[in-house]
Amino acid sequence: MKIIYFLSFFLISNFSFSMDKDKLEIDGKYTVDWNSTYTLSTLKTKTFHPLINNKISIGYNNHASIWCVFKIQNTDLKNSVKTWLCFENNHIDSLFFYDGKKIQLLGDRTNFVSPFMKGQCFSIALKPNENKTIQVKLKKEISFFEFSYSFDNEKTLSISSSRKTSFITLFLGSILFLLIFNFILYFITKSKLILKYILYSILTILYITIISNYLKNNLFNEFIYFSELQIYTACFWFISLSYFMMDFLELKKNQPQKHKIIYYCNLLIIVSILSSLVVLYTNLLNLLQFFFYITYSAFLILFSTITLASIANYKINKKNSLYVLFAFIPHFLWGNYFVLKSFSIIKADFHEDWVIYIGLYEVLFFGYVLTKNYIETFRKNNALNLEILAEKEKSIRLISHVQIRERRNIANIIHDNLGSKIAYVLQLLQLKNIAHANTTIQELANDIREISHQILPKSLDEGALLDSLKSQIYILNKGLQDVKIELFTYDFPENINEIWIYDIYLICLEIINNAIKHGESNHITIEFYGYSKNYRFQFTDDGVGFNSQGTPKGFGLENIEKRIHNYNGIFEINSVKNEGTIIQLSIPKKK
Template sequence: MRITCLVSILLLLGLSKTLAFTHPKISVLAAYTIDRDSKWQLVEAKQKNFKIFVENQKINLGYNRDDAVWCYFRFKNEDTHKEVAKWLCFDNYHIDSLSIFDGNQMVLMGDRTKGRGAFMSALTYELKLGPGEERILWVKIKKQTSFLEFSFRLTSFTELENQSSSKIALVAFFIGIAFLLLMINGILLLMTRKRLYAYYICYSLLTVCYVVITMNFAKHLLFPNLLLLSEARIFSGALWYVALSYFLCCFLDLKGHQFFKYRLINFLCIVNLFIVLLSATLLWIYPNADFRYLFISGYVLFMLLIIVLFWASVTHLRIERDQAIYALLAFAPQLVWGGTLILETFEFIPYALGGNWMVFASLYEVFLFGVVLSRNYVEVFFRNTELMKEVILEKENSLRTINHVQLRERRNIANIIHDNVGSKIAHIIHLFDMKNTKLAKQNISELASDIRDISHKILPKALDEGALVSSLRSQIAILNAGLDDAEIELFCYDFPERIEQKWVYDMYLIALEAISNALKHGKAHLVTIEFYKYTDSYHFQFTDDGCGFDVLQTSLGFGLDNMEKRVGYYHGHFEISSVENEGTVIQIVIPV
């Protein structure tokens, strides 16, 4: 990113230098006079007083409503043996109309005409002077309802061709990069539906429009017959900066972090949009209306937006440093260019940065934000991919846990059936073989009772009706009867006797697992179970006075891990705390 910025600035500085040309074979005498309200014809203009000016001297009329400048040029070929061919260039290629009177010939070009220069880099007119020939040209320059400034120079065909080719290549490269980023972010917009990408696309499209019009690409190559390119340039520039402002507000989340500046920027943008709409309406209805104050207001708003956006970006360094740095890096060239443009417009400084700077600054800005947005999405994509992998791994672990639980329960059932049911069935068969029907019937009754007890131990029938507490009390009574040096206690506090919740089965098995762990692994003498019912949740606590263990150093066993997964399935909270030689406490919270 830093390399891109540095290269852009270095190229920009190299391309923005003004080259001076000398013309040893042609002498030039130039003068100008101002025609207020464009009332003069050529005959009248020739009778006025003219002021001398020289090549590359900028003539600045500031804002004017309908003024024109008449220029007088006298060219003389100092070489008396060779013909000389040069081009007269006017470097402001956004002049509304440029009328060149060469003897009986008149050439018309400019933004409000269907004529255009031969080169993209300037409005030009070819001069061919024979040996020792002298020629006089009269030129009328007009810029309606806007700021008018221009300068002239003489140069060669090769120089103009090189300048135009470089400018065409630069603008074409800018358009290509911009539309590549637009395509990428358009895809991201369709995938994410985030407003930030929509703002970027709108801002980038308006940037392309402004660059294409400002750099004379539109008039020279795309729309040579369009007569309102000057106004399109001003309006697209205003809309472009409004789009940039909204994009930066969203990019820095000013609404959430700097609400006052967000409201201020929003207000300035709304006023700017109102001025654009009012100006376009007046231009359509009253083409000759005085737009002076509307244009000045637009420039003032433009400067205020620059200041507030820069202020917001600097302040944002304390909130989101990376985002603020990106904004400042992209915004700094724009700030310099826009600031010098406005200061030069109001004649506080003599020169503004050239058009090449604007192209490079806009290209750099669009490129940086496009790359940042694309990179952010790629990072989120990879992060989501990692999360999906973790979710899949967690599901696989859960499936393995479920399989282990099922296998263990099946083994327990198989052992019970083998040890109790299987042996009694074999004994009953033997009794039938011995013709001892009475004793066989007695054993069959005992077997039926044993099967009911086994069924109740595995999963009591009462659980189907939500009787968690009574089912546990029955099982705890059976367990306490078989314990010599240990005891299990169950206490309930506002806990209902019947619960219509799906987790009653899992909680029954969790309780039995906790009791088994406390007695078998903890060597506990007292296991206390406490059930609580609150407004929004159920609390379960299992406490034992066993040997305990170091929770940080010891990984959860299969049983505890299975408990945690069962609780997590119901969006509950599972917590275990234990101290060596002091016992263990398991706490479970399940929301209502």
């Protein structure tokens, strides 16, 4: 990308146009034929004005022609001179050239093509000390009409045309590369912003290749409607740019008023374009100027609003605001210059080629920004995916650890309780003490049922969370000394149909175990609340507590938090050293 910018500025800096007039004396005059009724034979009776600064502008035009007459003398007494008369406006409808011997025709409305991209160029050959009078009729219907002229040698014109062709080809190739890449990005991301950039880039390519004479000169020689195509492409080019800017700055969310202004300006421009087409079709050409002024005024408001929105957006998104200002200010200056000049408010000159440079620069700049943003987003997403993967692996390890711990508990219960009783039954059977063995077997069955209930009560399958928990608390209170566990409920249903019922049951036992084992609690209070949108569970103990702000969560609490978050719930813990612990859980109800 940096290489492209370097080449572009290098090429721009080498766009120099020289004029070899050392051997020529030139006297130029012009007259305006407002109704296009003059002929070669009647020119002598018309009033001519001297050509000043090699430039003519008559402003808004409706069916007018401009006649230029050049008297040229070759002052060299020995050598012939060949020069080219060039009119630097590629979108004059027709140019009629007459040197007393031959007639040539060029222009946008003709099938004839100038040999050079610089403009509409006619060759003039003069013998030593020869004089010639050249008449040229230039016509451009229903538009802003201005042009400049120059006399150049063939070498200069060839070099400048080659450089211009190379410059535009280089940039078009870069834009096409970015377009292909952004097409791929669009199919990946389905981003509307990228789609609008693609549309804007396509219109930029079309507009630049029209205004630079690239299409007419190199590709479509016989097409005769480039003038209209230039005007309407420019309008839709600006509209597409404004929509892209609105999305890029997120104006609908951040600056809704400016978003509305831009939206209605674009709507006005579209209506004006459609109306102008109707006017052209019905041949009511006098009304066309009105729609020109409406369109230009809307563009003036649109350019100013986008610039102000970019400045105001600086506090919201500094980077995007700077991107827009850096890219759009050249467009803003050129657009306002063009509109104000069309209104004849300013007279300053601004070379047409600059809009080519601005458009290409802008498309390449935003293509680079979008590509850069996507790569940054891709990297962040990749890093996030790696973090998620690491969290999943950590969760799997935690789950495996829990499973191992629970299996170890079950193994210990079976070994310490059931194993010893089974061995005792076998001894009784060997001693043929059948009655005592039967009694022990019944005790063993009760123990197995009690252990099964402790692990996961059967009543949980029917939604009896409270009964299951009350039963387990009763057993714990009966078996523990100096520890009291209390359960209170507030509007909490006796039977509950939620998928998290098993997890809550095990979490309650885990919290009770932690409070007794690690918290050294003597009194544990459990409170269940039923609200309209969620269930809330609170566990309070009077244990030794800990610094909940500075101490990381242990394995048990971290596992509980993950299980609660899995149900879109909230886990909160507050503890102060030597003042006990409060744990609060909240889980939303099913919708």
